[in-house]
Amino acid sequence: VWANCLRVIKATIGEQSFRTWFQPIVPVQLHNNILLIQVPSTYFYEFLEEHYVEELKRAIHQELGPDGRLEYSIVVDQGNAQQKPRTLNLPTARKSAGPAASATPAATAMANSAMTASARNVAAASVAPAPTPATLRNPFEASKTIERDYLKSQLNTTYTFENYIEGDCNRLSRSAGLAVANKPGTTSFNPLMIYGGVGLGKTHLVQAIGNHIKATNTDKFVLYVSAEKFTNQFIESLRSNQVQDFANFYLLVDILILDDVQFLSGKDKTQEMFFHIFNHLHQAGKQIVMTSDRPPRDLVGLEDRLLSRFKWGLTADLQSPDFETRMAIIQNKMQQDGIDIPPQVVEYLAHSVNTNVRELEGVLISLVAQSSLNRREIDLEMAKQALRHIIEEVEAEVNIDFIQKTCAEYFSVPLDLLKAKTRKKEVVTARQVAMYFAKEHTSHSLKSIGHHFGGRDHSTVIHSVQTVSDLIDSDKSFRSTIIELRKKFAGR
Ligand code: ADP
Ligand code: MG
Known part of the structure; x- marks a missing residue:
């Protein structure tokens, strides 16, 4: 029966959609004119319901007559070896299932159609209260829920290996990148950490890796994200009480590319979240690629346990081109x-x-x-x-003087007080923020930064950077301040 249904459906929808959405379906049983089919996930089920309800209806009616019904069984616990099929009677189960309770128009259409199985049937099939099928939010498109096969990789297709010129300066990184691109998750280069100064091609290289994998493994979900974006998404998820959604989203990724990991310095909670995601993905054999503007040993403000993970794979550098x-x-x-x-x-x-x-x-x-x-x-x-x-x-590019001047102006404190001993609150804030940006936007060492701020020592600088980072995490308006200020230093 199902094979016949498929024929009917195949005639009306595109080849690609058919392969994506109908081939993975497993027919389970036909009983009392109810066809039970098994689908791989809740997302899958919801997608079918939203986009192909008419096609399904037509096929079922053609095969089983007007009384024909369709029931879904959803495989829960994706990635779990012993997958337990769970029978879901669609509209009823949706109503009782937490976040999925708001039925989509398509679901309602189904509920009104002859395809709805009876409530009795649910009782018979009911199993232990299964984990609620989560309706995950996509942190990249807040308004959208997750549809795995339709997730965007956030890749820029202009960055490829073909237009990445090889030289002594990048040979090791490039070939390691190629190896990873050809065999994601299975080489010993996991994680792959690429480090090098500004404008030396880190982003280009890791994007090329992502694009290559995406082109050769269409079933893999490749995700590129800057550490800054990751941090902002995480903060937003904290704010809106959706940390679990945030984590779940990242656990769907097959190849995670985290750009400019130094941005996580001093952001303990974000690091903790990344640590968790890292471990989970790594354990599942997923590929992780990271970049940093400095070697891991110089990543001040990154937790040791995270740094030690970076050493599991390969660290390669990019030098200035000859x-x-x-x-x-x-x-x-x-x-x-x-x-x-x-x-x-x-x-x-x-x-x-x-x-x-x-x-x-x-x-x-x-x-x-x-x-x-x-x-x-x-x-x-x-x-x-x-x-x-x-x-x-x-x-005229960003240097410490410029940062100090900008911060002093922004917080309306006299410039020379940034270098003085004053502990007045607004001066301290302006000073700490200026140190924070000096760290972020210049290549000065902590010692040198301290020197530019009236001869303070490097531990004061660390403390300032830490304080600012903490405030960014905890204080929303402060965070906006930093974002606004950062714009003035961007594009260096
Ligand atoms: P980073 O992320 O290290 O700051 P980018 O990857 O953004 O640097 O590179 C800066 C620019 O230089 C990009 O436009 C990139 O395409 C280009 N670029 C860097 N390295 C190479 C290379 N080896 N071959 C070709 N273009 C390169
Ligand atoms: Mg970059």
């Missing part, structure tokens, strides 16, 4: 964007911009912009001009 690699990166970029630049200009750029790849790209973009603005071919003269501009910008 001249040849910079040339190759520019040429690749030119080709990709259809830009034409004379060779001696390419060489000049590769020679002069030796800090990081992002800056190199910045110069290229500004050159192209200028050339089209002035309707002039790019030449050496223009390159020199553009570079002067960029170099000035680099000099």
Whole structure:
């Protein structure tokens, strides 16, 4: 009967949808004109109900006549070896089941249709109060509940291995990344931790890993998230009492890519949550990929037990690209964007911009912009001009002075008090916040930061960073303050 139903359904819906939503269904039994089918999960059941109720109805009626009914059995405890099917009589069970109680329009339609099994049947099939099928919220799209197969990976498809230029500076990281991309979760590179300075290609590389896995394993849920976003989602889940939902969401992930893990420094509760998720995923053989702007041993403010987990896999670094690699990166970029630049200009750029790849790209973009603005071919003269501009910008980039000035202004305290001994509350706050941003946005050591704040020692800086982190976690308005201020330092 089910095979016939499938034929009817297959004729009306797309091949892809059919494969995703109907092939996994297992027919269990036909009894009293009620067909019992087993579906893999609650999400699955809800999705069928919302999107394919008409098709199902038509097929059942065609096969079993107008009295034909359909009943679902949902496999609970996904990932549990001994899966116990649980018979659910759909509309009735939904009504009694906590969060799933609000029946969707589709469910109501079903309840009114002949497909509804009788309440008696429920009693007969009823099992121990099964764990409530959770209606998880998707932290990336707060308004949406989770539909696993439709979850977005948050990946940017422009980041690939093909356009990730290989050089001495990134050889180990790149090949480790490729290995992980080809065999996620099964190499000894789990977790894979990539570290390196700003603009050296961490995000590009880990996104390339994600994109590669996604393209080759369509059934795997790859998720890219910055540690900052992760933190904000977690805080939001605390605020709205949905921590369990938050955790459950992350436990669905097959490949978790956490970018800029240093952002978790000093955020103990977020770290604890990540620790939990990490352990669970790792144990289940899921791949974890992380990046950091510094080597794990320098990740001050990260708990030891978390740091020790990072050592389970492989830690690889990214260095500044050498001249040849910079040339190759520019040429690749030119080709990709259809830009034409004379060779001696390419060489000049590769020679002069030796800090990081992002800056190199910045110069290229500004050159192209200028050339089209002035309707002039790019030449050496223009390159020199553009570079002067960029170099000035680099000099004006975020430094401690700028951070101190901005924070003093924001909190309306005199700048020199940040470096003085004053313990007045608003001065202390401004000072601590400035230290926090100095830590976040400059490469100064704790000692050097302390030095810039009237010769305070490094433990004072640690304390300040910690205090600010704690406040971000606990005080919502303070958190907004930090977010607002951070915008002023962003894009360095
Ligand atoms: P990070 O995350 O380390 O700050 P990104 O991954 O954002 O750096 O890289 C900055 C820019 O440089 C991106 O546009 C990226 O595509 C580019 N880039 C970095 N490394 C390479 C590389 N090896 N080949 C090509 N482009 C690169
Ligand atoms: Mg990055």
